Structure formats: structure tokens, C-alpha cells
Amino acid sequence: MKTMLTAKIKLNTTPEQFAALRATQLAYRDALNAVSQYAFAHGKMSNAVRLQDGTYDEIRARFHLPSQMACSVPRQVGATYKALWTKVKQNAAARKAGHTKKRYKGLDQPPKFVSPTLTYQNRKDYTFKKDQHVSILTLAGRVIVAYTGYATHVAFIQRGAEIGAAKLWYDKQKKTFYLLVSLEIKTADPTPDTHTGIAGVDVGVRYLAVTSDMKGACTFYSGKQMVPKANHYARLRKRLQKKGTRSATRRLVAMSGRERRLKLDTNHRVSKRIVTAHPHSLIGLENLADIREQTRRRKGKKASKKQRKANHAYSKWSFAELQSMIAYKALSHGSMAIKVDAHYTSQACPMCGHTTPDNRPKQGLLFVCQNCTYTLHADLVGARNVTMRTLLARQDWTSTGLLSLTPDGSSDEVKAARLQKYAELRWSLDPSPVSLGRGI
Incomplete structure (x- = not known):
């Protein structure tokens, strides 16, 4: 490889x-x-x-x-x-x-x-x-x-x-x-025998990454310290650009790249900690291609001030960069990263499979299943759903000898069948195929 x-x-x-x-x-x-x-x-x-x-x-x-x-x-x-x-x-x-x-x-x-x-x-x-x-x-x-x-x-x-x-x-x-x-x-070609661990990574803004494995262990990587700094640099740059004086231009030159370097350094440190914690594993990442087009938020004059602020916040952090760093660093630790569907990972209950936006009241950090009342941190729910989908990909790899690094998006029928298969997954600390079946 x-x-x-x-x-x-x-x-x-x-x-x-x-x-x-x-x-x-x-x-x-x-x-x-x-x-x-x-x-x-x-x-x-x-x-x-x-x-x-x-x-x-x-x-x-x-x-x-x-x-x-x-x-x-x-x-x-x-x-x-x-x-x-x-x-x-x-x-x-x-x-x-x-x-x-x-x-x-x-x-x-x-x-x-x-x-x-x-x-x-x-x-x-x-x-x-x-x-x-x-x-x-x-x-x-x-x-x-x-x-x-x-x-x-x-x-x-x-x-x-x-x-x-x-x-x-x-x-x-x-x-x-x-x-x-x-x-x-x-590097050596991967096999199911060399990649025995399973981990899932959910990315976000309030928590840059949340990881989960099939043993129940989880880790939260908070953006509480980094995101405010990045926001400060963005606001300062906006004010200086609006001012437009020679001294403002000199200040812009002096601080140029500071926000970019902050995000780059943060992504490097987070990705390194993730791959170090999961050696010889199959690491599942959300397939976020065209995510901004899929999440149809109001933009421009039609959006309220709060919606524009949310759009700005979600478009600033470089999630693709973080995932790419996890992918190439994983190989040096005997692991491999694959992409899984990101659809409904934060809305689907990992215990009963009930999927609805109402499971996340006001799009907050609390997940409350409207069917079985299962309650957990919403980002951890997303990480567990990614973990189960990664485990399913590994079981298909073991049985067929083929591992799909990205979801097949060739047709709506294939996507619907795959999502239906995901709806039957149930969270369990037993990684056997039976534990992923309906009703477990």
C-alpha cells in the first residue's frame, strides 16, 4: 500500500x-x-x-x-x-x-x-x-x-x-x-487480521472531534480554547481591512497567517492524539463531501442574523483538513481511515434505531430519543453511530475480502439500501455480527 x-x-x-x-x-x-x-x-x-x-x-x-x-x-x-x-x-x-x-x-x-x-x-x-x-x-x-x-x-x-x-x-x-x-x-497491505480495533470520529465546532470505540471508551477534543482565538483573529482582520490605513495594512501583514497556523497546529495535535490512541485499528470518518449543499441553511438576505452567524461559524473550521491528517497519520500507526455515511449520525438512536430531528431538542448537545428515552451527549451519539457503521464495513471486509474506503453514491437506490441497513444497527459492547442485528 x-x-x-x-x-x-x-x-x-x-x-x-x-x-x-x-x-x-x-x-x-x-x-x-x-x-x-x-x-x-x-x-x-x-x-x-x-x-x-x-x-x-x-x-x-x-x-x-x-x-x-x-x-x-x-x-x-x-x-x-x-x-x-x-x-x-x-x-x-x-x-x-x-x-x-x-x-x-x-x-x-x-x-x-x-x-x-x-x-x-x-x-x-x-x-x-x-x-x-x-x-x-x-x-x-x-x-x-x-x-x-x-x-x-x-x-x-x-x-x-x-x-x-x-x-x-x-x-x-x-x-x-x-x-x-x-x-x-x-506500507504493508492491510488485512482484517492486522486491523483488529474499531473507532469512530465525529467532528464538530463546539467539540472539534469526539471518538468512540467498541469497548465503550470515548474521548472529547474540545474547541473551547481554540475556536474563540480563531474568532478573535477573524474579527480583528475584518476591522483592519475595513479601516484600510497604512498602519492597518502593516498590522494585517504582521498577523497574516496567524489564524491559519492556529487551526493547522490544532488539527495536527488532535489528529496525532486520535491515531495514537487507536493503533492497528479501522478508524471511521464521516463522509462530509458536499455537506454545505446538503444542509440547506438559509443564506444571504433570507437568513436572520442568528442564521448568518451560524453559517459563518460552521464554515470556518477545516474539518476536511483534520480528517486528511487522521487518514495519513493513521497509516504510520498501523491503522487505516475509511469514510462512512454521515447521514443522520446525530439523529439516530444507537439503542433502538429511531431517527428524527426531534431527538436533538433545539439542536443542542443533549440527545433524547423520543422512542426509548435513551439520553446521551449528542456528539458521542454521532461517534457511536460512526463506530457501528465502521464495524459493519469491517465485517463486510472480512466476509467478502473487499473494503470500501468511501460510501457508494452511484444511485439513490444504493444509498437507500445502505441507510436501511444502518437503521438495523444496535449499540453493544459485543462486536459480533449478531449484536448488530435487529432487537439486540
């Missing part, structure tokens, strides 16, 4: 090497914007081959980029235009269905590339050397730079992990270059 991860290594440059890398970055960004203008002028073209045919000579002559970089620029611009065209088509379908009246304006002007981050191809633009040195291509030729990084990632690189493309990123605050390297790590 192969695992993808990104190694962030710090480049210890000399002043001459720093100047060469910076000049290369800026030339690459200027080339991206020039090709973007060309693509916009030629029918908002997204075909990378045609873009390269039309701009390669100009990129080489005007920006003096090496040949491989001159090929990477049209590919990156083409991928950007392709993503924008996808959004245009999705917006057209949503407008036709009556879901929105707003027209997507992402292609009204040529996309402008602001970040000077550039892409390097392994063994063409950069190569790792011995003694923690890396050879990097610049406008003035190759430079050999010493690097440092996380010991585990450095060990992966030195032991011959499969290395992919890398991005040269410049930290403006620290005035330091970093190389973000894509690594592919091979």
Missing part, C-alpha cells in the same frame, strides 16, 4: 543562493501571468499542450526560464483554467436548477498569480545529494544548498522513498526558503 505525504524542508541558503532562488521565483510568477493572459485572449484556453505550443518560445526568450520550467508553466495555467471551467459549469447547473441566482465570475478576467511559489520536477529541476544537500535549478544554473527538516521526513528521503514534484515556497516573515517535497511511502 502506498501513502502520500509532503515533507517540508528548510533551505539554509547563502546570500548569493538566496538571490538566485528569489529571482527564479519572481520570473516563474511573471511567466504564469503572461501565459494566463495568452490563455484568456485565446478563448480562455485550458489545454496545456496548446498553451505550451503557443507560449514556450516566449517564456524561454522573455523570462529566461530553463526548459523544464518553461514546460511546467503552461501545465499549471491550464490546470487553473480547467478548474475554473468546472466551477462555471457547476454554477450553470445550479442556476438552472434554481439553487442560486448568482453567476460565477471567475473567468470574467484572466486569473492573476500572486504567490511566487514555483514547481520543481524531481531529477530534472532538483536532485537530493548526500549529507543533507539538494541541487536546485535557478536562472543562473544549479545551486547546491544544505537543508534541515523533520527527522522522520529526512530519513524517508535518505532511505530512498519515491520522490515526486516539489514546490519552492518563500516565507516572507522569516525570509526563508522551504522546499515542499511530495513523498510516496510504501
Whole structure:
């Protein structure tokens, strides 16, 4: 089994090497914007081959980029235009269905590339050397730079992990270059015998994550300290942007990325604690794809002040990032994460299966089953339902030899049959197939 991860290594440059890398970055960004203008002028073209045919000579002559970089620029611009065209088509379908009246304006002007981050191809633009040195291509030729990084990632690189493309990123605050390297790590193929534990994770805002296993153990990861800090940074940024003075701009530059780093650090710590607590396990995560479209909240002028505030709160925290961290960190602990249906996990009673929104009075943290009066913390109910659905996936894996990493959404009939199967699950500390049957 192969695992993808990104190694962030710090480049210890000399002043001459720093100047060469910076000049290369800026030339690459200027080339991206020039090709973007060309693509916009030629029918908002997204075909990378045609873009390269039309701009390669100009990129080489005007920006003096090496040949491989001159090929990477049209590919990156083409991928950007392709993503924008996808959004245009999705917006057209949503407008036709009556879901929105707003027209997507992402292609009204040529996309402008602001970040000077550039892409390097392994063994063409950069190569790792011995003694923690890396050879990097610049406008003035190759430079050999010493690097440092996380010991585990450095060990992966030195032991011959499969290395992919890398991005040269410049930290403006620290005035330091970093190389973000894509690594592919091979691990043993999972089997039901190697993944004996079962755990479910429910994510939220008041509690960033709640975990549960089939032994009845549970853990709450509160966002009581982190979420208010993130809200404070968001309010402060809004006030400074509204003020618009030079001193406000300097303050915005100084605090730029602080909220993002806070959330990133929190997700790293929470995901690490989760996978450490559940080694050699099958960890179930809610499939939250298109969750904002599925939860039809009122938006814009139709929404009240309270509803707009709730929409803002639920759209701020990066749940997908937390789940992705759990997924890749689990593999290093002998575990594996899979996606299960998120439908009705916080509304279904784990004891009797009764499902209704009334089981959560006023959408609070208390779950009270209207059929059997079973009472529990609502987020823990969600985690237990995710755990049972993960156990069901493991039992199917044991019997058929096939493990589905994501729910099958090919048709409404398949989804309805799967939800009906979930409705028959009953919570029990006995993980046998019989305990998951009706009436237990």
C-alpha cells in the first residue's frame, strides 16, 4: 500500500543562493501571468499542450526560464483554467436548477498569480545529494544548498522513498526558503487480521472531534480554547481591512497567517492524539463531501442574523483538513481511515434505531430519543453511530475480502439500501455480527 505525504524542508541558503532562488521565483510568477493572459485572449484556453505550443518560445526568450520550467508553466495555467471551467459549469447547473441566482465570475478576467511559489520536477529541476544537500535549478544554473527538516521526513528521503514534484515556497516573515517535497511511502497491505480495533470520529465546532470505540471508551477534543482565538483573529482582520490605513495594512501583514497556523497546529495535535490512541485499528470518518449543499441553511438576505452567524461559524473550521491528517497519520500507526455515511449520525438512536430531528431538542448537545428515552451527549451519539457503521464495513471486509474506503453514491437506490441497513444497527459492547442485528 502506498501513502502520500509532503515533507517540508528548510533551505539554509547563502546570500548569493538566496538571490538566485528569489529571482527564479519572481520570473516563474511573471511567466504564469503572461501565459494566463495568452490563455484568456485565446478563448480562455485550458489545454496545456496548446498553451505550451503557443507560449514556450516566449517564456524561454522573455523570462529566461530553463526548459523544464518553461514546460511546467503552461501545465499549471491550464490546470487553473480547467478548474475554473468546472466551477462555471457547476454554477450553470445550479442556476438552472434554481439553487442560486448568482453567476460565477471567475473567468470574467484572466486569473492573476500572486504567490511566487514555483514547481520543481524531481531529477530534472532538483536532485537530493548526500549529507543533507539538494541541487536546485535557478536562472543562473544549479545551486547546491544544505537543508534541515523533520527527522522522520529526512530519513524517508535518505532511505530512498519515491520522490515526486516539489514546490519552492518563500516565507516572507522569516525570509526563508522551504522546499515542499511530495513523498510516496510504501506500507504493508492491510488485512482484517492486522486491523483488529474499531473507532469512530465525529467532528464538530463546539467539540472539534469526539471518538468512540467498541469497548465503550470515548474521548472529547474540545474547541473551547481554540475556536474563540480563531474568532478573535477573524474579527480583528475584518476591522483592519475595513479601516484600510497604512498602519492597518502593516498590522494585517504582521498577523497574516496567524489564524491559519492556529487551526493547522490544532488539527495536527488532535489528529496525532486520535491515531495514537487507536493503533492497528479501522478508524471511521464521516463522509462530509458536499455537506454545505446538503444542509440547506438559509443564506444571504433570507437568513436572520442568528442564521448568518451560524453559517459563518460552521464554515470556518477545516474539518476536511483534520480528517486528511487522521487518514495519513493513521497509516504510520498501523491503522487505516475509511469514510462512512454521515447521514443522520446525530439523529439516530444507537439503542433502538429511531431517527428524527426531534431527538436533538433545539439542536443542542443533549440527545433524547423520543422512542426509548435513551439520553446521551449528542456528539458521542454521532461517534457511536460512526463506530457501528465502521464495524459493519469491517465485517463486510472480512466476509467478502473487499473494503470500501468511501460510501457508494452511484444511485439513490444504493444509498437507500445502505441507510436501511444502518437503521438495523444496535449499540453493544459485543462486536459480533449478531449484536448488530435487529432487537439486540
